[in-house]
Amino acid sequence: MSRIIAFDVNETLLDLGGLDPVFERVFGTARARETWFSQVLQSAMTTTILGRYHDFSSIAAGAMTQTAERYGVSLSQKDRDAIAGGMRSLPPHPDVAPALRRMGDAGLRMVALTNSAPQAARAQLDNAGLSDFFEEIMSVDMAQTLKPAPEVYNTAARSMLATAQEMRLVAAHAWDIAGAMNAGWAGAFLARPGQVWDPLFDQPDIIGATMDDIATAIIATDLDTDT
Amino acid sequence: MSRIIAFDVNETLLDLGGLDPVFERVFGTARARETWFSQVLQSAMTTTILGRYHDFSSIAAGAMTQTAERYGVSLSQKDRDAIAGGMRSLPPHPDVAPALRRMGDAGLRMVALTNSAPQAARAQLDNAGLSDFFEEIMSVDMAQTLKPAPEVYNTAARSMLATAQEMRLVAAHAWDIAGAMNAGWAGAFLARPGQVWDPLFDQPDIIGATMDDIATAIIATDLDTDT
Numbered sequence: 482m483s484r485i486i487a488f489d490v491n492e493t494l495l496d497l498g499g500l501d502p503v504f505e506r507v508f509g510t511a512r513a514r515e516t517w518f519s520q521v522l523q524s525a526m527t528t529t530i531l532g533r534y535h536d537f538s539s540i541a542a543g544a545m546t547q548t549a550e551r552y553g554v555s556l557s558q559k560d561r562d563a564i565a566g567g568m569r570s571l572p573p574h575p576d577v578a579p580a581l582r583r584m585g586d587a588g589l590r591m592v593a594l595t596n597s598a599p600q601a602a603r604a605q606l607d608n609a610g611l612s613d614f615f616e617e618i619m620s621v622d623m624a625q626t627l628k629p630a631p632e633v634y635n636t637a638a639r640s641m642l643a644t645a646q647e648m649r650l651v652a653a654h655a656w657d658i659a660g661a662m663n664a665g666w667a668g669a670f671l672a673r674p675g676q677v678w679d680p681l682f683d684q685p686d687i688i689g690a691t692m693d694d695i696a697t698a699i700i701a702t703d704l705d706t707d708t
Numbered sequence: 709m710s711r712i713i714a715f716d717v718n719e720t721l722l723d724l725g726g727l728d729p730v731f732e733r734v735f736g737t738a739r740a741r742e743t744w745f746s747q748v749l750q751s752a753m754t755t756t757i758l759g760r761y762h763d764f765s766s767i768a769a770g771a772m773t774q775t776a777e778r779y780g781v782s783l784s785q786k787d788r789d790a791i792a793g794g795m796r797s798l799p800p801h802p803d804v805a806p807a808l809r810r811m812g813d814a815g816l817r818m819v820a821l822t823n824s825a826p827q828a829a830r831a832q833l834d835n836a837g838l839s840d841f842f843e844e845i846m847s848v849d850m851a852q853t854l855k856p857a858p859e860v861y862n863t864a865a866r867s868m869l870a871t872a873q874e875m876r877l878v879a880a881h882a883w884d885i886a887g888a889m890n891a892g893w894a895g896a897f898l899a900r901p902g903q904v905w906d907p908l909f910d911q912p913d914i915i916g917a918t919m920d921d922i923a924t925a926i927i928a929t930d931l932d933t934d935t
Binding site: 530533539550663680 | 746749750751753754755756757758759766770773774777778856857858882883890902904905906907908909
């Protein structure tokens with residue numbers, strides 16, 4: 482049978498660069514957006530290691546406070562709302578919709594699996610015009626822990642009535658693919674600019690520079706053409 | 709009874725800025741040092757969440773490979789050796805030795821507790837002239853997982869024949885203090901330039917901008933003057 486293809490959302494499907502104008506206005510430099518997102522990931526991983534759970538919106542808001550302190554900027558509620566709003570209306574990367582259409586037309590089952598909170602994830606994919614490609618939009622909230630914790634991938638597979646071997650994750654982050662493969666899934670690493678594989682972990686069988694490359698490889702590998 | 713004071717090593721006692729000249733030579737900018745260390749932490753946390761263990765030197769080497777790819781730089785073995793060697797001979801922050809001396813003279817028991825591998829940790833503190841301040845130099849290697857995993861702090865307390873309540877961690881990283889407090893220890897956050905508290909986690913009772921501030925607060929709080 483064909484594999485079910487799960488897609489990470491932030492940076493994989495959606496372009497965080499959409500936040501650059503608001504970061505530039507608030508912090509004086511778009512580089513603060515990278516400082517912020519890197520802190521988001523660090524706080525998310527810390528809370529996971531401590532065995533706690535905070536939803537991604539709270540983590541993102543906390544990281545905003547830290548970024549403001551680092552840059553010596555005073556953040557108004559309006560600034561916070563602008564960043565949170567920008568997060569919910571990120572543009573899709575231009576290679577995404579054509580590749581998803583191609584995979585859907587080929588008969589693959591596709592779902593989203595994101596660290597974003599459920600309502601935020603739905604808003605993000607609606608605003609980007611991508612929701613209709615997915616059978617399910619799954620948030621880590623259902624596992625009450627964040628990627629790359631094994632429980633997330635296990636819960637997602639169970640909710641699709643699938644085994645780990647029937648799942649593949651597509652993501653632009655090595656840590657996320659490493660987490661999925663650790664849970665027995667296949668992976669596909671989308672090496673977007675600035676994203677590199679982490680040599681601590683086994684490489685997935687699919688690595689590509691664009692979603693188009695990834696789609697071609699997945700269609701060749703995961704589609705059961707006998708049924 | 710007095711608390712045992714455990715000190716984180718990298719960035720808390722030792723100045724990673726000592727690596728800037730080699731990063732500037734190899735990558736053309738000292739900023740690559742921050743990219744690298746941020747990747748070190750991300751890889752360390754990922755491996756911890758996956759329930760695996762790699763020693764910190766391997767993690768640091770892997771992050772060097774990733775940083776080289778990100779900067780489009782080809783890294784020679786000599787460059788790698790220069791960075792690894794630099795990591796073992798970081799200078800102490802100037803506020804460290806006087807504050808440690810003051811705490812030792814006051815009668816506090818002090819240990820080091822670092823993510824660095826055992827031999828690396830010993831070399832780092834020997835080279836910085838700080839080893840003699842510590843009763844023990846403890847590496848996470850003894851717990852076979854990395855900070856901020858609870859097992860590290862639990863193992864460290866047990867090896868000192870102490871309860872969690874008898875331990876305090878001094879560190880320049882919010883995620884490390886959050887881990888220690890999660891394990892029942894007290895914390896002291898050293899807010900070095902660029903280091904800010906993470907609002908996801910409860911603040912420790914001691915926060916200071918210099919090791920001198922931290923020493924003063926710890927001597928006032930943790931020293932049992934009745935014995």
